[in-house]
Amino acid sequence: MAGVIDKDTLIAGVELGGTKCIATLARGRTILHQSRWPTRGPETLDDIAAALDGWRRGAPFAAIGIASFGPLCLDPADPHFGHMENTPKPGWAGVDVHGHFARRFAIPVGIDTDVAGAALAEGAWGASTDCPVHVYATIGTGVGLGIVVDGKAVHGRLHPEAGHMRIRRTPGDTFAGACPAHGDCLEGLIGGPALAARANRPLAEVPDDDIIWQRVAAELGEWAAMLILCLSPHRLVIGGGVLDHRPALLDNIRVAVADNLGSYLAGLDLDALHDLIVPPGLGREAGPLGAIIIGQNALRETPA
Template structure:
């Protein structure tokens, strides 16, 4: 099969997303099998691990990579390593995600955020190849950001939670926001639940010229401008369901980001920003392959 070397290990990737979970079996970047479930409650983890157990009986698995929505506790020296943090998703706060898989499978297991995994995958195989500093953002049910510097996902006290940054509000926009923690942070303004609350028309049924998309693009441009100034990425990949469904948002975001930067960074004009703010090179596979990239790293550790 193209893109697959028989010398490469068989890796399982588990992507835990806001609305769906995906288990992937891959060799290299070639996806061999895949199964999906609604995210539901944490009981979904058992359905996923049951599927992995079936795959394990049929082939030799080298490692598992878990790429999950957050917030996650990722300090390997902490007692709550691999646990879900204070997520608003019912039934998931405090769940020991890493422990669930580690207790069932005797193989290397890596865990990181879904956006960090996708960022690593885009750096390995996608739109951020050759970039020392790059980021992947998902605009979907939630808003998240994974940052990679010199091939490593950035962690510190926690991990980037840039989707909960507040942006300057657009003139006349009085929407209160839906984030249960912050109200009108970016996620509370442009995430899936926010779009549902903002309009009586389902987002999927809106036309591309609906005025709400102009507001969404403007909010995202405020955010991308801050990210460019704070992080200086060579590539900022925007993915997730909202962007996938509305690719016309990308040039709007680039144009408004250029206006907001106002040539402060002289070479970042609109044309340059269209090359800096891009769609995932891996398309809808950025998330599943992000989990695979984490598993590959786990398999390579001594």
């Protein structure tokens, strides 16, 4: 019999992001406590575990969910399950993220990508409820994609790494790209470090009519159109720090998607794209609540 979750079950969540880490204690979707740290080296995990220890003394939680940047090994049969793969973040490659918490806490510990967690949370409590096939794209320090089918995050040999797809460059754009592996893949063009390099000034100082935002909308619009053609989702949620600060981008992305699709998909005109492509229903809590969902799933899947 699997672990049981009721209205009183407490779950701890750990979201490891490219620039910040968030620990959350929640009952269902109700957040009771939260702590934040800048993402430094793997020693950040010690700080998070110490905070969880403190919470556990006063409010014992039943499981931990980890929603982490990647790439991650998520094959339970692999000896490196739960380890960080070849990430460009200094000091993190090869780190046993799952084991760091599983060895310290004698409770179920689940792990998935941060963007898959956000997708699961949006499906349970946010903009993608009642959508059998839905995706969550995050545009922040990196570009990530979580795919959910019938309530389960999709994994194959690896988790989706669609942020490293290459798309056509906009005319006149000579930026070489900032991805250390691929140069001008999508993440290398519109991830946070790439945008900072392209703008050559703080993004907050770049006006909405600057050509850089035209390029970002065109690039994201082509990428989103490819996702729609490949995955046929009922909902495509786009979140992350870049759109948090430039919400007007979403309308321009929809226009670019419509241009890329042409009239090929019946019924998917610009009006329909306003229902298909949406911002997160959970706002900035999609990531932290994603870690809670991952913890809930770990508890459900653990024999009682």
